[in-house]
Amino acid sequence: MSDLFFLPDLRAAARALPWHALLLLGAALAGEAVQRWLRLPRMLGWIAVGALLGPHALGALGGADLDAMGPLLQVALGVVLFELGQRVNPAWLRRNPGLLGTSILESALAFGAMYAVLVAVDAPPIVAAVAAAIGISTSPAVMLTVARELRAQGQVTERALLLSALNSAYAFIAVSVLLSWIAREHALDWRSAVLQPLYLVFGALATAAVFAGATLALLRLLGRRHDAQFLCVLALVAIAVWAADVLRLSTGLTLLAYGVAIRLFDRRRLFVALSFGRVGTILLILLFALTAARLQWTLLATGVLAGAALVAARIAGKALGVIALAPAAALPIRKASLLALALTPMSGVAITLLLDTSRLYPHFGPALAAVVVSAIAMMELLGPLLAHFALLRAGETAPEEG
C-alpha cells in the first residue's frame, strides 16, 4: 500500500463526504420523483430520504450530525411559524365566532380521545397528558407546504391554516406548562399553575410586538429592496428564536405571534408580499428530512396497534369537533369533512418535544415511547397525503405551471 502513496484514501474520503449536501441532493431528487411520477407531495420524498440516511437506517447521518443541525432546524421552524402567523387573520375569529368554537372543540376532543387511549395502554396520567397535548397540534410546516405546493386557495385551505395556527398555539402552551410541572416533580403549586401560562402568553405577545415593531421600522428604512428585506427578516426571526429561548418562553408561540403582529402592525400593507422564497424551501427540506432522520422507525412495528388506535382517536376527535360546529361556522358538511382530513398532519415538532420529554422524564418508558413514536411515524406519511387529498378534493388547487 505504502508504494501507492499517491492514490486517495477512500475510507477517509467516505468519512469526509459532505452528507448534508447529499441529503439535500437526495431530497431534491426524491421530491421531484414523488411529485412527477406519483403526483404526491414532494415532502414525502424529503421525508423518505431523511429517514433513509438517518441513524436508525443507513446511518450516513449520525446523532451528532443531527444535533449539530439543531439550531438551524430551530430557525427553520421559526420561519414556518412566522409565515403561518402572517397568513392567519385574528379578526376572522371575531366575525365568525363559530371558528373559534371549532378550534377549541376539535382540540379538546382530540386531546381527550388521545389521553383516553394512552391511559388505556398504561401511560402515567401526566405523561399521557403531555403526549396528548403534543398531538393537538396540526403540523404548520406540512399545512403550509401542502397549501403552497398546490397553490391552494379557498375555505378548506384558509381554515386549515387558521386552525393549525390555533391548535399549535394551544399545544405549545399546554406542553410548556406540563413539561415544567414534570420537571418540578408534580410540585403543583397553584400560583405557578396560573402564572406560568399567563407568562407564556403575554411574554410571547410582548416579545412578538417588540420584534414586529423593530422589523417594520427596519423594512421601512430599507425601502423596496426585496433581497435586503428578506435577509433582514430572516435574521430577525433567528434572533427572535434565541430571545424566546432565553426568556424561557415557548419559541413556537412567540414566532407565531411575531407573524401575526407583523401583519397587524403593517397598516399600509407594504409588506404583504414578504416571503422566504427559495431559502425558505431549503429550510423546509432540511426540516422535514432531518426530523424524519431523528425518528426511530424501528419502533413502528412494536407499537403499531396501540399507535394506530392513537392515530384513529386523534383523527376522530378532530373530525367530530370540526363537523359538529360546521353549520355554526358557515361551512358545508362536505367541506367540513375535507377540513377535518386536512387537519390530520401531526407536528414534526412533536418529535423534538418528545425527545425533550424523555430526557426530562425517565418514566417515559420504552413501551410508551414505542406507541407514541409509531403513531408519529404513521402520521408522518399519512398526514401530508390526507392534507394533499383534502385540498385537491375541495377543488381549491391550481395546477402547477410548466
Added chain:
Amino acid sequence: MAGLEFGRSAPLTLGVELELQLVSVRTCDLTRAASDLLAQAARRKHPGEIKPEITESMIEVSTGIHSRYAPLRTELREIRDALLEVAERLDIGVAGGGAHPFQHWSDRRVMDAPRMRKISELYGYLAKQFTVFGQHVHIGCPNGDEALYLLHALSRYIPHLIALSASSPYYQGVDTAFESSRLNAVSAFPLSGRAPFVQTWDEFNAYFDKLRGAGVVSSMKDFYWDIRPKPEFGTVEIRVFDTPLTVERAAALAAYVQALARWLLVERPHAIAEDAYLAYTYNRFQACRFGLEGEFIDPAAGTRRSIGEEVQMTLGALAVHARELDSEAALRDIEGIVRGGNDARWMREQYAVSGSLPDLVWRQAERLRTGQ
C-alpha cells in the same frame, strides 16, 4: 325562421348588473372564492341575484326591474349588505373597480362550468386576461325599433359614461396612464366596439341572420359591443361602465342613463346617422385615457369641449326629465363626480398617499362597504 323576437318591457325601466372583485383579506390579491361565497349566499335570503362569473375571483350581482332611482339604490345596498355579511364570515374581501390593480392574469382560475370552460378554450389567455369588472345597465324599450333608435342616440354619450365610471387606472401592477384600462382588455375580443348602423328591428334581424348563416355568431351573447340590444329582456344594454367603487355610484350612473334615455326618446335632440359615429372611437379613446378631462368632438355641431363640460351641459338638458323620474338626487351625484373627480382620480390619490397597491385594494373594499 322568424329571427330574434324583441321582448316586451316597460319603457325606461332599469336593471343593473355589477361584476365585483373577490380579494384575499391578507394579500389583497384576487382570490379563488366564488364557489364558497355562492354556496353560503344561496342559504340566505337576499334581494336580487348573486351569480358566478368567468373566474373564481369574480362574482356578479344583479337587481330586479325598477322604474325609479331610489328603490334601485335601496336594492343595490341590500344586495351589497347581504353579500358582505356572507363574505365577512368567510374572510373574503369584496371590492369594486374596473380592474384589479396588481393581479397577474395567469394566476386566475376559470370557473368549473361547461359554458365557462368553452369560453376559456376559445379565447385562451384572453379569457383569463378578461378578469375585468364592469357594470351593465339595462333600459327597457317598448319595441325593437325604439331600442335601435335609443342605441344609436345613446352612442354619442358613451364617452360620458366611460369617464364618469372610470375606475381602472392600475392594471397588472402598473399605472396604465388610462383612467379606464378595462375597455382596452375588452377591445381584444372580436365583435367588440359599436353595433352596425341599422335602424329597424327587421334590418337588425337581417344583419344577425347573415352573420349567423355565415357562422360568425351563434347568439346575441357573441357580441361584445359597447351598447347592444338584449331582445330576451326587451332592453338596450350598456356595457362600457367600469364597476364603480360604490353601489351608490352605480345607482346614480343608472339614473343618469335613464334620464338620458327619456330625454333622447321624448325630445329627439339629435338626428341619428352613420356620420354620428365619425368621432366615436376618438371620443371613446379620449374618455378612457383622460376621463372627464378628455376631449369630446361633435362632428355634426363642429364643437370640441372637455367631456366634463359636455356632462355639465347635458345635465342642464336632463333636469326636467330627472324631475319626472324622481332622480334629481342622482344627477346631483353625477355633478359631484364632474366637480370632485371620478373613482380613478380617487384611486390615484389614495395610492399617492400610501404607495401600496394592496392598501389601495383594501381601501376600495372599505369604500364599497361604507358607500363613501
